[in-house]
Amino acid sequence: MDEDAELVARVRAGEEQAFVTLAARHHSTMQRIARTYVASAAVAEEVVQDTWLAVLRGLDGFKGRSSFQTWLLAILVNRARSTGVREHRSVAIGDAGPAVDSSRFDESGAWMSPPRHWVEESESRLLAEGLADRIQTTMRELPERQRDVVMLRDVAELTAREVCEALEISEANQRVLLHRGRSHLRQALEAELGRV
Amino acid sequence: MRVLLRRRELVCQEMVELITDYLEGRLSRGQRRRFEAHIAKCEHCTEYLQQMRATIRLTGGLRAEDLTPEMSAEFAALYRRWREQEQ
Numbered sequence: 001m002d003e004d005a006e007l008v009a010r011v012r013a014g015e016e017q018a019f020v021t022l023a024a025r026h027h028s029t030m031q032r033i034a035r036t037y038v039a040s041a042a043v044a045e046e047v048v049q050d051t052w053l054a055v056l057r058g059l060d061g062f063k064g065r066s067s068f069q070t071w072l073l074a075i076l077v078n079r080a081r082s083t084g085v086r087e088h089r090s091v092a093i094g095d096a097g098p099a100v101d102s103s104r105f106d107e108s109g110a111w112m113s114p115p116r117h118w119v120e121e122s123e124s125r126l127l128a129e130g131l132a133d134r135i136q137t138t139m140r141e142l143p144e145r146q147r148d149v150v151m152l153r154d155v156a157e158l159t160a161r162e163v164c165e166a167l168e169i170s171e172a173n174q175r176v177l178l179h180r181g182r183s184h185l186r187q188a189l190e191a192e193l194g195r196v
Numbered sequence: 197m198r199v200l201l202r203r204r205e206l207v208c209q210e211m212v213e214l215i216t217d218y219l220e221g222r223l224s225r226g227q228r229r230r231f232e233a234h235i236a237k238c239e240h241c242t243e244y245l246q247q248m249r250a251t252i253r254l255t256g257g258l259r260a261e262d263l264t265p266e267m268s269a270e271f272a273a274l275y276r277r278w279r280e281q282e283q
Binding site: 013014016019020024025027032045049052053056057085096098099100102105108109110111114115117118119122123131132133135136139141154157160175178182183186189190194 | 206207208209211212213215216218222235238240241243244246247248250251253254255256257258267268270271272274275276279280
């Protein structure tokens, strides 16, 4: 039995400390995800607590067909999304569009305006210059399905299959959304770091 | 996209759209070979691939607070409230 499943069994048996341990295990990931849907850390914390309440209420219905984490994050994403909608968050980035603007390629499809080098710089400047904020902001501007997929794959580190289960989407769809979401994030980092 | 892929050599503009399938291991063997052959001789696309990898790393590194003692107490309280409602 994995550690989550063991804790869930103990929570069902009425062990309060097992619940606190379970909540602590997932807290940082849940908060990071919630934070990209809502305007403040305080609201994100409410979403996390709300999710746990829903988890406790639904625990009897959890049959363990998916992993506990997949089930938990699916509930979280739904709650965070509806809270974010209530906050009237505006979505600024279009749903489709190429990974890189076509004006940056010549007629043959080769780079005309190639990406400038910034990879090492991005790593040393992460904390100092708020790249994380830029990522958070961009994440909030992504179309919601793209954000759902990127959060679950790249922040929560679920597998592609788990993301498909959590969001009830096909694998091909998952890949398209991941591609667009990641491409938008790269563009945002380029705008921040890679000005030619 | 599929039509374009029948060509022998991949161009940069196609590469940026195939990159997620590449990173996900979802290209066919032939596509993968063409993709890697292109990367091997195109420094800009090599850069682009590195940037996508860096983007994924940076996204994964978003900061968040761990559970503070106060929050632990709140979760314990939340659990107790639920237990009371259940009974």
